[in-house]
Each structure stands twice: as C-alpha cells, then as structure tokens.
Amino acid sequence: MNKNFFLLFFLVSFLLSFYSFALASEFAVEVLEYSPGDDVTGFDDPSLALGPLAPGGGPSNASVVSLGGFGGYIILGFDHHIENDPLNPGGWDFIVFGNAFYIDGDENIHCQEPGYVEVAVDSNVNGLADDTFYLIPGIPNPGTPASFPISDDYWGQWGVDHRDYPTEGYADVTPTLGESYGSALVPDDPRAVGITPGSRGGDAFDIANAIDASGNLANLSRIDFVKITTAIDISWPWNIAVSTEVDAVADVAAIPEPATGLMLLTGFPLLIKYFSITRKKKREVALSKNCFF
C-alpha cells in the first residue's frame, strides 16, 4: 500500500476530527419543550439548561431552570447524537446537572429533588421531539408500567440519607461541584458514596438501561433528546411544590482505546515528516530550476 495513501488518510482524519470538534458542543444546545409544573416563581428561563456549567463554583440559582411541581418537564436537544459508547467511563453516556447538595457536607445525606429521565431518537429526522421516549429507570424503580410520583421518602424535606433510601438514576440528586474539582464531561459513579475524583458530579445515565413501555430494554445505540420530569409530588412547608432543577446536560467524554491513541501519536510525527520531506524536495526543484535558468 502506498505510503502517501496512509499519510493522506492521517491528514484527512486529523482535519475531520478538528472539524467535528469545532462544530460539536458537549452540552445541550436546544430547548424543544418546557412545560413547568406548579409553583415556578422565577427560575423559569429554560435556556439556563443549555450550554456548559458556569465556571467557578457549583450551581447558583441564577444558572438553573426550575421544572416546578410533579409532572413539570423540559426536553433538550444536542448538535450531535449522544452515543451509547462502550468507551464512556462506567458506560455512563450523559450527565444531568442540578442544584442538589450534601447536608452539612455529609456525602450520605442529599438535599435532592428527584426528576426522572427519558430519552428519544429523532427517528423521523424532523428535528422535533415527536418521537417515542424511553425511560431510564432508577432506584427507586417505578415498576412496570412505570408509575410516578415516587415516594415522599425520596425527598425527605431537609435531606435523604442514601443508606436508608438509596437514590440513583434520577436528576437533581447528586451535587454539582466547582470546576476546580474536575471536568463536567467525566461522570460520577452514582453507586459510590461521594463524587468520583476528576468529576464535577451531577447524575450520570446509561443509554443501555432505557426501557420501552413494557419494561423491555430499548437497545438504543444513540439518542437525540433528553426529557427530565419532576418525579415527586409534595410541597415544602411554605406550600411551594418541590421541583427538580436543571443546570446543564453534558455528553460524557469517551476514553480512547490505547490503539487509537497510538495511531494519533504515530500519525502526527509521520505528517510532520511528510511535509518536511515535501518541502525539501520542492526546494531542490526550485534550486535546480535556478541552475537551469
């Protein structure tokens, strides 16, 4: 096989990867629907769920949209498919960030306002979220067919001790940390107490766990839309409905296989070598032209 073919292959691969990198956002870019439940007073700007997390500290109430009481929801879209990528750490494919926090810094006790999460493929390719949504069931499991709201125990008013009421696979359960702690594209392991080092927290979801209405795995290889819905039907003592908040939704960064990394590492020096040889040859031609003329 011609060496120039490989060099051209590397060059095209590099250009394509840079091009797609420049186009793609790792975060949601579009609000397709926002239908708040009861008692959203302020905090009703759905565009606050788009784009990256604010730099600096964790979420502030200025950077989240509130979904309101039970049944309030938002549907978000992306500028690319989110893949069920086996190279994503732990198999987690996307992360929903809210404004949950630990009570008194105790990583077992969460101030949480759970929202359930569904996903869809834009199967009719019209850019609208008019497609079938599939639930990613969490703990507590809502059963088959899925039934919400979940028990008030998973709100707990001032905090839910996960040793008594483990909660996983719902939005607005795990805190969002500041950027000094890590990357918003690195998932926290929801099954381990505390936040995984290198992650900014949030709640991670695996597309492979999505189920259809009969409770069977949907076997989705990729998704286009994420829908988040307040899963609990209870009010604070001052009669304001408990509401899920959303700060951002991120596409998890895959970890390349060693072979891919090696290809990139070996391809780059080859390209440099190719161009230096080509430049040298052109210079020789130019010199020889000078000799003739």
Ligand SMILES: [Ca+2]
């Ligand atoms: Ca996955």
Ligand SMILES: [Ca+2]
């Ligand atoms: Ca559609």
Ligand SMILES: [Ca+2]
């Ligand atoms: Ca964790």
Ligand SMILES: [Ca+2]
């Ligand atoms: Ca909240």
